[in-house]
Amino acid sequence: MSTLFKGFERIEEARERFTGESFMASLYDGRPDFDLLLTPPEPPEEKAAGEAFCKQVESFLIHEVDPEEIERQAKIPERVIQGLFKLGAFGMKIPKEYGGLGFSYTNYGRVLTVIASWSNILALTVAVPQSIGIAMPILLFGSADQKKKYLPLVAKEAISAFALTEPMTGSDAANVRTEAMLDSTGSHFLVNGEKLWCTNGPIARYATLIARVPALRVECDGKTEWIPAPSGQPADDRVHSAFILDMAAPGVLVRQRCQFEGCRGIENAHITLKNVQVPVEQVIGDIGKGLKYALTILNVGRGISIPAICLGMAKQAWQPTLDRANTRITFQKPLAERQTQQIRIGDMASHLFAMEALSLLVWRLADQHRYDIRIEAAVAKIFCSEHTIRFLRDAQTIFGGMGYETAESKEARGEAAFGIEQLVRDAEMYRIGEGATDILRPFVVREGLSHHLERAKGFYADDLSILDHTRQALKLARFYLPWYLRQWRRRPLPDRPEFAHLQVKPLARYIERTSRRLAREILYAMMQFQASFRDEQRLQNKIEAVGEDLLAMLATVLYAERQTRIDGRTTVWELADAFFASARQRVEQRLREFRHHRDHFTATTGTQALKGSYPTLSEGIIPRRLDEYVHKKRAP
Numbered sequence: 001m002s003t004l005f006k007g008f009e010r011i012e013e014a015r016e017r018f019t020g021e022s023f024m025a026s027l028y029d030g031r032p033d034f035d036l037l038l039t040p041p042e043p044p045e046e047k048a049a050g051e052a053f054c055k056q057v058e059s060f061l062i063h064e065v066d067p068e069e070i071e072r073q074a075k076i077p078e079r080v081i082q083g084l085f086k087l088g089a090f091g092m093k094i095p096k097e098y099g100g101l102g103f104s105y106t107n108y109g110r111v112l113t114v115i116a117s118w119s120n121i122l123a124l125t126v127a128v129p130q131s132i133g134i135a136m137p138i139l140l141f142g143s144a145d146q147k148k149k150y151l152p153l154v155a156k157e158a159i160s161a162f163a164l165t166e167p168m169t170g171s172d173a174a175n176v177r178t179e180a181m182l183d184s185t186g187s188h189f190l191v192n193g194e195k196l197w198c199t200n201g202p203i204a205r206y207a208t209l210i211a212r213v214p215a216l217r218v219e220c221d222g223k224t225e226w227i228p229a230p231s232g233q234p235a236d237d238r239v240h241s242a243f244i245l246d247m248a249a250p251g252v253l254v255r256q257r258c259q260f261e262g263c264r265g266i267e268n269a270h271i272t273l274k275n276v277q278v279p280v281e282q283v284i285g286d287i288g289k290g291l292k293y294a295l296t297i298l299n300v301g302r303g304i305s306i307p308a309i310c311l312g313m314a315k316q317a318w319q320p321t322l323d324r325a326n327t328r329i330t331f332q333k334p335l336a337e338r339q340t341q342q343i344r345i346g347d348m349a350s351h352l353f354a355m356e357a358l359s360l361l362v363w364r365l366a367d368q369h370r371y372d373i374r375i376e377a378a379v380a381k382i383f384c385s386e387h388t389i390r391f392l393r394d395a396q397t398i399f400g401g402m403g404y405e406t407a408e409s410k411e412a413r414g415e416a417a418f419g420i421e422q423l424v425r426d427a428e429m430y431r432i433g434e435g436a437t438d439i440l441r442p443f444v445v446r447e448g449l450s451h452h453l454e455r456a457k458g459f460y461a462d463d464l465s466i467l468d469h470t471r472q473a474l475k476l477a478r479f480y481l482p483w484y485l486r487q488w489r490r491r492p493l494p495d496r497p498e499f500a501h502l503q504v505k506p507l508a509r510y511i512e513r514t515s516r517r518l519a520r521e522i523l524y525a526m527m528q529f530q531a532s533f534r535d536e537q538r539l540q541n542k543i544e545a546v547g548e549d550l551l552a553m554l555a556t557v558l559y560a561e562r563q564t565r566i567d568g569r570t571t572v573w574e575l576a577d578a579f580f581a582s583a584r585q586r587v588e589q590r591l592r593e594f595r596h597h598r599d600h601f602t603a604t605t606g607t608q609a610l611k612g613s614y615p616t617l618s619e620g621i622i623p624r625r626l627d628e629y630v631h632k633k634r635a636p
Contacts, residue, residue, distance in 0.1 A: 020370050020371040020372040020373075021033065021036055021371060021372060022036075022371065022372045022373070022374070022375055022376065022448075023036040023037055023365075023371075023376065023551070024375035024376055024379060024444070024448055024547060024551060025372075025375065025447070025448055025450075025451075027448075027515050027518075027547055027550060027551065028448040028449060028515075028518065028519065028522065028543070028547055029451070029519055030486070030487045030515050030516040030518070030519025030520070031486075031491060031515070031519075032491075032511065032512055032515045032550075032554075034493060034494050034499065034508065034512075034554070035494050035496075036365075036371065037361060037365070037554065037555070037558065038494065038496060038498060038558075039361075039364040039365060039367070039368055040368075042104075042106060042364070042367075046104055046106075046107065047106075047107075049103070049107065050103060050104070050106065050107030050110050050111065051110070053087075053088075053092075053101070053103075053107070053111060054110055054111055054114050056087060057087065057089060057111055057114055057115060058114055060083060060084070060087060061114075061115065061118040061119070061122075062118075064079070064080060064083055065080050065118060065119060065122065067118055067119040067121075067122075068407060068408070068411075068417065068419070070119055070121055070122070070264070070265040071121075071264055071265065071407070071408075071419065071422055072408065073265075074259075074264040074265055075265055076121065076122060076125060076265050076267075080122070081125075081159070081203075084122075084126060085156060085157060088100070088101050088155070089111070089115075089126050090126060090129055090130065090154065090155060090156075090159070091130075091135075091154070091155030091156065092107070092108045092111060092130060093105075093108055093130045093131075093135060093136065093139070093300075094130075094135055094139070094151050094154070094155045095139075095151075098147060098148070098151035098152050098155060099151065099152040099155040099156055100151065100155040104363075104367045105300075105304050105363045105364075105366040105367045106360070106363040106364055106367055108130070108304060108308075108363075109304050109305075109307070109308040109359060109360075109363045110308075112126065112127055112304075112305060112308035112309060112312065113308045113309075113311050113312040113315070114312065115312065116308065116309040116310075116311070116312025116313055116316070117312040117313070117315050117316040118312075118316070119265075120263075120309050120312065120313050120423075120426055121263055121264070121265035121266055121426070122265070123308070123309045123312060124199070124263070124266060124305075124309060125159075125200060125265075125266070125267070127301070127305040127308075127309065128160075128161060128162060128199045128200045128305075129154055129159055129160040129161070129200065129204075130300075130305075131297065131300040131301040131304065131305045132162035132199075132208060132297050132298065132300070132301050132434075133154065133159075133160030133161055133162060133200070133204075133206070133207070133208060134150060134154060134160040134206045134207070134208050134244055134284075135150075135151060135154050135155075135160065136297040136300055137208050137242055137284050137285070137293050137297055138150055138151060138244070138284060139151070140293070140296060140297070141242070141284055141285035141286075141289075141293050142284050142285065145281070146244070146281075146282075146284070150206065150244065153205075153206075154206065158204075158205040158206060159200055159203055159204045159205060160200065160204050160205065160206040160207060160208070161198050161199060161200035161201045161204035161206070161207040161208070161247075161269075162198065162199065162200075162207060162208050163195040163198045163201070163207045163208065163209045163210065163245060163271065164176065164195070164208075164210045164294055165195065165196050165197050165198070166178065166193070166194060166195055166196055167194065167196050173210070173291060173294060173295075174240075174291060176193075176210055176211065176212060176240065177193055177212070178191065178192070178193025178194065178195065178209075178210075178211040178212065178273060179191070179192055179193060179211060179212050179213070179214070179238065180209075180211040180212070180213050180241065180243065180278065181213070181214055181231050182213070182214075182228035182229065182230050182231060182280075183230070183231055183277075184230050184231045184232060186230060186280070187279065187280060188277045188278055188279045188280060189211075189213070189228070189243070189277070189278045189280065189283075190231070190275050190276070190277060191209070191211055191243070191245075191251075191273045191275075191276040191277075191278055192273055192274060192275060192276075193211065193272075193273050194270070194271060194272045194273065195209075195269075195270070195271045195273070196258075196270050196271075197258060197268055197269075197270075198268065198269045198270075198271050199266065199267070199268050199433075200267050200268075201247070201254060201267065201268060201269025201271055202254050202257045202267045202268070202269045203267045204247050204267075205246070205247055205248065206244055206245060206246060206247060207244075207245040207247055208242060208243075208244070208245070208284070208294075208297075209242070209243040209244070209245035209278075210240060210241070210242055210243075210290045210291070210294050211240075211241060211243060211290070212238040212239060212240055212241070213226075213228050213238065213239055213240075213241045213287055213288070214228070214229045214235035214237075214238050215227060215228050215229055215235055215236065215237060215238070215239045215287055215288060216228075216229050216235060216236050217236040217237065225286070225287075225288070226239050226286070226287045226288035227287065228287055239287060239288035239290075240288065240289075240290035240291040240294075241283060241284075241286075241287045241288060241289070241290040242283070242284040242285060242289070242290035242293045242294065243278050243282050243283055243284060244278075244282040244284060245273075245276070245278060245282075246278075246282075249276050249277065249278070250276070250277070251273060251274045251275050251276035251277070252271065252272075252273060252276055253271065253272045253273075253274070254269045254270070254271055255269075255270045255271065255272055256269065256270040257269060258270060260429065261425050261428065262422065262424075262425030262426035262427070262428060262429060263425075263426050263429045266429075295374075298434060298435065299366075299373060299374060299377040300366075301381075301433075301434040302377040302378055302380065302381040302434045302435060302440075303362045303363070303366055303373055303376065303377025303378075303380050303381065304362070304363055304366060304377075305434075306380075306381045306384065306385060306430050306433065306434050307355070307358070307359040307362065307380045307381065307383075307384040308359060309430060310355065310384040310385055310387075310388035310427070310430050311355050311356055311359055311384060311388075313388055313392065313423055313426070313427060314352050314355060314387075314388050314391045314392065315352070316423065317391070317392055317395045317420060317423055318348075318352060318395075320395075320416075320418045320420070321345070321348070321395040321398055321399070321420075322345070324398055324399050324402075325341055325345060325398055328398075328400075335398060341398060344394050344397070344398065345394075345398070346578060347394070347578075347582065348391050348394050348395070349575055349578070350575050350576075350578035350579035350582060351387050351390070351391060351579060351582070352391060353556065353559075353560075353572065353575035353576065353579060354383075354387075354552050354553075354555070354556045354579045354583075355383065355384050355387055355388070356559070357552070357555040357556045357558070357559035357560075358379075358380055358383055358384070358551065358552045358555040358556070359380060359384060360555075360559065361376075361555040361558070361559070362376050362377060362380040374447055375444055375447050375448050376551070378435065378440045378443060378444050378447075379444060379544075379547065379548045379551055381434060381435065381440065382437050382440050382441065382444075382544070382548060383548055383551075383552055384430075385427070385430040385431040385437065386431060386437060388427050388430065389424075389427045389428065389431060392420065392423050392424045392427050393424060395420055395423075396420050396421065396424050399418075399420050402415065403420045403421060404421055405421065406419065406421060406422070407419035407421075407422065441537075441540060441541050441544040441545075442537060442540045442541075442544075444544045444547070444548075445540040445543050445544050448543075448544075448547065449522065449543075452522070452523075452526060453534075455476065455479065456476065456526065458472045458475075459472040459473060459475075459476055460530065460531040480523065484520070484523060487516045487517075487519050487520050487523075488516070490509075490512070490513065491512055491516075493505065493508050493509070493512065497565075498558060498561050498562075501561050501564075501565075503557070503560070503561070503573055503576075503577075504557050504558070504561050507553065507554075507557045507580055508554065508557070510584070511550050511553060511554050514546075514550060514587060514591075515550065517591065518543070518546050518547070518550075518591070521591060521594045521595075522543060524594070524595070525539050525543075525594065538600075538603065539594070542590045542593060542594060545586070545590055546587050546590050546591060549583040549584075549586055549587050550583075550587065552579075552583060553579070553580050553583050553584070556575075556576045556579050556580065557576050557580065559572075559576070560572045560573050560575070560576035
């Protein structure tokens with residue numbers, strides 16, 4: 001079994017089942033429940049409050065924030081942080097009763113988009129405390145006393161951070177090693193370990209800390225619960241738990257402010273924890289549920305914060321790119337008259353529209369508080385981060401040499417100092433943060449196909465007798481034969497005005513039909529590879545990518561229909577149709593590749609390369625191994 005899938009199963013075991021339905025789960029099962037995506041209209045007063053705050057933030061940014069200064073100094077000025085606290089920008093998701101603004105996810109996303117369009121570094125600094133800092137876990141799982149004590153602080157004056165990742169455990173969150181041992185007095189935990197890439201760590205007063213607690217298993221009303229084992233006593237396991245970490249506590253040491261390719265103003269820390277005393281009152285929720293809490297709050301980062309920041313960055317580059325194409329003359333013609341650039345800009349426009357549509361859809365789903373959006377959040381994060389990188393690189397291509405030169409260098413000779421190269425550098429972080437794309441894709445498949453994997457688990461079990469194996473096969477056949485036959489029958493679209501629209505109906509039909517086709521291909525693949533399906537990441541990536549594009553296609557046409565119906569913007573259909581055509585081409589190509597495993601040869605070559613089978617590839621240079629780049633610190 002794939003260790004990656006084992007990691008996901010440990011994550012699955014560590015959390016309670018999420019409640020609510022998932023559109024993506026139904027899509028992968030060949031029965032897309034379109035009704036789930038038809039959320040109620042946003043309350044007018046709610047939308048008005050969000051737009052009014054956006055205007056306040058916009059004014060503050062224009063008059064008080066110099067994004068070029070942040071890039072030059074690699075630092076956000078303290079006056080900017082304090083100004084945002086004064087506005088209430090750090091308390092958007094905190095209820096009014098605790099000193100926050102009490103915004104919806106949609107309004108939160110709107111504001112982050114505006115901030116990111118001016119400075120994505122500033123948007124990230126604002127987002128972290130409200131998506132993965134202490135505010136969300138306390139809101140969702142904290143005690144009444146914790147809410148009363150900490151929420152007003154993080155809304156008005158105290159920045160918070162998230163401490164999950166460690167040097168040896170990145171996206172494999174189930175394997176954190178930092179330990180929190182209950183002291184023999186029972187009054188506090190002693191925490192030892194280290195955390196890496198802790199965003200906001202150097203400037204945070206508090207952090208959400210995920211650590212493992214030696215604990216005893218107890219049964220209560222038929223459910224397993226955990227109680228911490230005091231120091232010196234044996235434990236049944238070391239279970240993930242969440243804590244409010246006071247960054248000013250003795251033993252907390254910020255060893256390094258990490259530096260990156262881009263995102264120069266970001267405050268990111270390598271932290272060590274040595275015998276840090278954390279009072280028992282600072283445990284968030286229940287012992288043993290820390291991983292569940294972490295995964296839940298990561299949905300906010302994946303589904304709301306990252307898409308909003310990516311959308312703001314892409315929108316920031318849009319108008320300058322149009323200006324460049326219209327004014328740059330090459331060979332007596334502006335770039336805008338060259339067909340190659342027209343195709344490029346058309347593709348950029350349609351995908352920008354799709355990013356906005358998908359982001360708004362996921363935000364509205366989150367606002368309903370009744371859906372399981374784990375998969376949708378991950379898909380939105382993948383789609384927006386990947387397409388933002390592509391969008392910005394296309395913009396950089398249109399700028400040519402000016403796109404490769406820094407803004408400061410251009411400014412020195414009086415050129416327009418638009419930093420497209422900075423945006424390109426910065427964007428890569430959003431592909432990596434909150435779950436790297438290459439990790440999230442199999443995660444989406446594991447979650448989206450969980451019903452298949454659970455059903456087939458008995459069939460794939462080791463050491464089955466021939467008789468038991470036959471029984472399991474018959475059991476699967478009884479379920480999958482009618483299931484398979486259903487995948488050839490068209491299902492009706494919802495009896496709703498949105499799907500009666502002349503331009504929505506045929507596109508929705510295609511998505512419904514393709515969903516059934518995808519479900520059949522998944523079954524064929526599982527039958528072909530059986531237990532080894534868990535290791536077939538090339539197939540998993542294609543499954544995720546097809547589902548991702550189908551969701552984005554549906555989000556885009558529904559967004560176009562709503563804009564046409566409410567605002568009378570008929571030209572949006574040009575954007576929707578262009579995206580649909582592009583995404584459909586990708587979908588058809590990937591579906592054709594399901595049974596033609598050309599990637600197998602590339603994977604085999606990669607395996608041989610990793611074994612050192614191609615030494616000639618390192619010839620003709622001065623070769624150095626990775627460990628030769630570890631430089632010993634020189635003595636003072």
